[in-house]
Amino acid sequence: MVLLLTLTAYLLGNFLPALFIGKRSGKTILSEGSGNPGARNAGRVYGKKAFLLVFLLDAGKGALAVYMTFSLDGRPVVGLLALAAVMLGHCYPIIHRFKGGKGAAAFIGGLLVFNPMGVFPILLGFPLLYPAVRNFTAASVLGTIAIVPWSMWLYDGKTTLIAIFIVGLLLWTHRAALHISIGRKQTR
Template sequence: MVRWKKGGEEGFMKVIILFIVAYLIGNLLTAHFVSRLLYKGNIHDVGSGNAGARNAGRMFGKKAFIFTFLGDAAKGAAVIIAAKCFGFSLTVQLFALLGVILGHLFPVFFRFKGGKGMSTFAGGMLSCQPLLFAVLLVLFIPFYLISRSLTIGALGAIASIPFVMIFFSYKPVIIFIGALISFFIILSHRHNIKEKILK
């Protein structure tokens, strides 16, 4: 069972509340606020309509990309740091990371039209498991060299998550959550994958 730092067993409802809060935090789309406040536009109405760093950078420039990337990464990091402060186990931390990523991908406040989750994943995983994050960065290199695409390189590393977890002997439940994170991020990039295949 997961325990709070001050002692006492933590219950199912506390985990669910953490997941819901993480999901709602994920709804805070940085690209939306950057486009509205700094550029008087709506990220959902320009370019691909995706509320992520890549579309923000294409439509509004390098500063918009940086602000969006850092803001979305901070969401993932904040959820993990909060979960650690409350003494949640690694399993629950990753469950919370899944929640914030789902909130970013499918934000209820924006008609379930969000970003693609890369930045949020990066911030959350770096805060949660720095060594695993470093391994994924290493795996990114061969995928990128083969595909010559940053997107495919990153997706190749993301797809490797459950296999890397198996290699490092993570618990089955953690591997399952890692596989879910991998699945949803890859799903959000399905159109990018089709474009690369058709080229």
């Protein structure tokens, strides 16, 4: 059952709404802006409404994966595993040759269903990190590290390992923003 839920969450992650939104305009998100099929690039290429729509749909698939899993298997470890799987599906979708988004919106949606209180450690970390890195994306992604001690406090070791994997995935997919931000800080 766990394998089926995880595979379903991964396949759900393969749905990239930014690819469909741009078809009407004749532009392809993969060759415009940063080339990333996520909400931020959709906003850059197609405008604010597209950003909001893609963000909500991407967050919705993260939320749906976790909700579906909790409905069938209420264990936290399986819920977080579904979140990791939907994020992997979004970042590395098999049906799009493993070229996907960065997973932040799916993470937010899934985390809000998994445990809404999980956003508070991230929100508390952001104001501490932003003055140091002066980059919204970098501060937000680095702030997700706070879910690891939070997970250690509330959950078992297996759940914490999955939390570490999720944070690592976000850091990996946002490595360019982190590199630019940290590199800029060091040169001053």
